[in-house]
Amino acid sequence: MRIYLAEKGITVERELVDLRVGEQFGDAYLAVNPRGMVPALQLDDGEVICESAAICRYFEAVQPDPPLFGRTPIEIARVESATRRIEHEGYAAAVYVLRNGNPAFAGRSAAGKWPEMAQIPELAARGMLMWEVFVEALDQSLADRAWVAGEAYSFADITALTTIDFAKAIKLLVPDKARHLKRWHEAASARPSAAA
């Protein structure tokens, strides 16, 4: 979200929700998003948009330039396809590991407001296996292109960068042999948006 807005040069009023103290489940935030998930965008008329991708697509429609979801039909398809693969394989893997392998998430093994859900250690193990496969596939896909979905930086790169940095925080790493991915990560991290 932060990276996307910086790439677009869009400024919005922000309010930080402190996940460490469970502020997302406090009455104030649940009044904004009853699902207790961040981020959420509240418009001037009060309507709330949930889900990062939906918020980004809202801004993309309001301000198309620079295009981050592709311009031509094939570019649009490549961005969507790459984004989903990263989410389903990489991001999902990291969430499995974090929420099912870390005692701090006992009883909250899925993001958001759900009935109590016991952790499943086998799911953390599955996440680690998925992570390896994901990293190898993403590395290979970057062998012949500058960015994740082609020659233009896109929302798929933002999704990949967010995923890899989130995973790193829970010790799911990118091995040195994944050199295309390392090169890409360095380039993506060097953009001003990454430090925004």
Next chain:
Amino acid sequence: MRIYLAEKGITVERELVDLRVGEQFGDAYLAVNPRGMVPALQLDDGEVICESAAICRYFEAVQPDPPLFGRTPIEIARVESATRRIEHEGYAAAVYVLRNGNPAFAGRSAAGKWPEMAQIPELAARGMLMWEVFVEALDQSLADRAWVAGEAYSFADITALTTIDFAKAIKLLVPDKARHLKRWHEAASARPSAAA
């Protein structure tokens, strides 16, 4: 995919991949999509687009009418947000149940080509819990609108219909008390596209 194309009035040459006999893991199909997942769209120049949503967005860009991903920024956001919620809560729940609870999927507890993955019975149980929460939330969201993302039929309705009919096949049902959802399901199923 089938429903989307019918709603758009788009015809494409189709080739059926018989999942029952594992044709998606045969050499012929793996040459098209090495991940062994359907559907995949092969363009005239040979490029292959994977992921249903990416294929639909490709066609949406080629032929915008009738719009199924929203027209205005807020409609676009509502369609994306609703679609993702259905996928993450409903579709994911049904996949958890099917792949982790059905002996026929032993060793293949995630869709696509992965290293062997043992089934996790607790994940099937989690899927059943998620399904109940999902159905109740979707029912409530339909109390004040005709279609899932507002007053216009959209890709979110296609995702919901596909999810509910897929879940029904594995005995995850919509209870009678979910009357808004039942009304919606009847209306969505009555469209010619549902029988295409």
